[in-house]
Amino acid sequence: MPTKQYKLFYFLLLLTAMCISSASFSQIGGTHVYSFAQQSFSATENALGKTAITMPNGDVALTLKNPSLLDNSYSQMASITWGNMFVAQTNGMSIANIAYAHSLRPKLTLVGGITSVIYGAFNGYDEYGTSTGFFFSSNNVISAGISYHFLPNFYVGATIKPILSFLESYSSIGILADFAARYQSTDTLTNATIVVRNAGSQITTYTGNYEDVPFGVDIALRRKMKYAPFALSLAYSDVQRFMVSETDASFMKNLIKHISISADIRMLKYFNIMVGYDFRKILDLTWENGRKAVGLSFGATFNRPNWRLTYGWAKQHAAGGTHFFTFSTNLQYFAKKNLIQETL
Secondary structure, three states, X not given: OOHHHXXXXXXXXXXXXXXXXXXXXXXXXXXXXXXXXXXXOOHHHHHHHHHHHHOOOOOHHHHHOOHHHOOHHHOOEEEEEEEEOOXXXXXXXXXXXXXXXXXXXXXXXXXXXXXXEEEEEEEEXXXXXXXXXXXXXXXXXXXXXXXXXXEOOEEEEEEEEEEEEEEOOEEEEEEEEEEEEXXXXXXXXXXXXXXXXXXXXXXXXXXXXXXXXXXXXXXXEEEEOOOOOEEEEEEEOOOOOOOOOOOOXXXXXXXXXXXXXEEEEEEEOOEEEEEEEEHHHHHHOOOOOOOOOOOEEEEEEEEOOOEEXXXXXEEEEOOXXXXXXXXXXEHHXXXXXXXXXXXX
């Protein structure tokens, strides 16, 4: 067997071992706190869904979810993201993220970011129905990650994520961590990755009772066509537990709920489009006559040499979807250029 194939075989074997070893302490949606840590952090992630963890496209916000995407090409990249989480939300529920990466050495890169989920203003009432005034609620994730390029085709990374949650008079502090590994073929056309996400615990609780965090293991594969301007991606999420349905033991339905697919297509020199589909959403978040494209997502990126603007939309349920915008740039460009003189 050629050396290249041996490397891929051993990498996939490692992924399988990591996933199996994680199965004994896993949790699935609906049984944990800090579910906001699973929200999209960027427009690219919102457009591609769970397959975004294998997308090495220079979006620094993606590396907060998969630090093994980092390499020295991300050095001094910065991004800012704003998202409207639900179109029907009257309280202005939104998400904001900033991210920045910096290389210390050619094979060692750091990333940091802050994500806030803002639920808006609410009018509080006591048990007697008397107004207690307005209050604001928010959840916050502080991310600090590192990656290392340790072999010609392999990258590993880890992210630590302190959690600060404030919900009216209740609050909680926690600590989560992500661990990731990625294989990239020498021709850069193939990427395979695994992410062990949200391992950790609450430090202080809302009510005195400790609850499970949204731990999971995801794997994904991306293949760019050599002679065509598009790439296809496949993700299998929550590897640690096959039976994800609480009410249906069907083998096929449980299998399909793990799967997400996507495609990213280069339409023009400076313009890309993305489309994705999450099968779990259509099976879990719809009813018989209320599907209305649930699970579908799409987006577009306008690329310039030193900055990019990305939009991502995802249909989360029959009632509405989410809209995200991400602006990213390389700060090194601004340090080297006198933009005022360049404009004149």
